[in-house]
Amino acid sequence: MIRHVKGNVHWVGKTDWELKKFHGSEYSTHRGSTYNSYLVREGKTALIDTVWAPFAKDFVDNLEAEVGLGSIDLVVQNHAEVDHSGSLPELLRRRPGLPVYCTANAVKSLKGHYHEDWNFQVVKTGDSVELGNGKQLVFVEAPMLHWPDSMFTYLAGEAVLFPNDAFGQHYASEFLFNDEVDQDELWAECVKYYANILTPFSPLVAKKIKEVVALNLPVEVIAPSHGIIWRKDPLQIVTQYAEWAADYREDRVAILYDSMWDGTRHLAEAIAKGVSQASPSTDVRVHNVAKTDKNDVITEVFKAKAVLLGSPTINHGILHSMAGLVEQMKGLKFKGKKGGSFGTYGWSGESVKQLGASLRDCGFEVLDEGFAALWEPDAGVLASAFEYGKSLATRL
């Protein structure tokens, strides 16, 4: 269904209420998502991005029914990942020869995905397309935000920015705009999205924001490719991204563990109480990683100033849930955070040392050699774990 955004800009995307996993199973989408596509109808009509392949036929049928495929003069493909380009094959099968404006890297990516040689019009930063009626599409390359091919498109004359994945959220809603939705839900999805997708690119986020702000362009609407559209105080999400990009941390400690017979859990809880007693204002969160959504865990890591990892020793190593978490943390390149490790063991006891080494690999400042306990912790060991937590709190 075509929905009005601003001026002659309309949303023609797909709301995917059913989506619970994205990027395969790498990203949980508790609240579904949307694939936003926009139609700009001036002297020329431009379609900005498309929707994911499973919805391609409906998407193109809807365009045909509501505006007529023959009325579309050009497509802008801000980013080639299939959730945005997945309808191009169907669209271009029915409108062969339609020009596709995208970056040089997007041509490589689109050819790699679809093995088609469409009518690509390669653009770079500062290039533009006149749409008539005083409106112009201006392109700004945004490499690694979050793929090499990513770009932003700005609609001059209407002050609408189409930044594709940037400033988005995986959040399905029948509302279209930021001022209409539940603010707690909206911001929870924004921070999860940043933490899990954009963290490794934070230096580039900061640089791109400075570059775009320096252009001094009016921005009245920010229309990303996922989730709601920012029309009320649209720059609030840009300001928030600048803060998140600056080695973000709150006065929080995340204690993340897995446990076989509860020994490591008992340590986690004792350490948490110690941290909390020594620093009552610190928000201490304790999660069993094997029982908690992995992307929600990463969001906790993103918010925390310190992360303590716990695992018992198994087969000279750590539990696989913790290994998965460490792999995620390594790729996301968190900066400016402190870390520690703990765990129980019955004989060889390598887990605490290994978790400390992993935290160093992930770029964390590891505070000490960690807290290891032989067998199930008794009252004395738990008291020591409590004291260890208190001691950690003074070093965070």
Ligand code: FEO
């Ligand atoms: Fe929403 Fe990078 O795709």
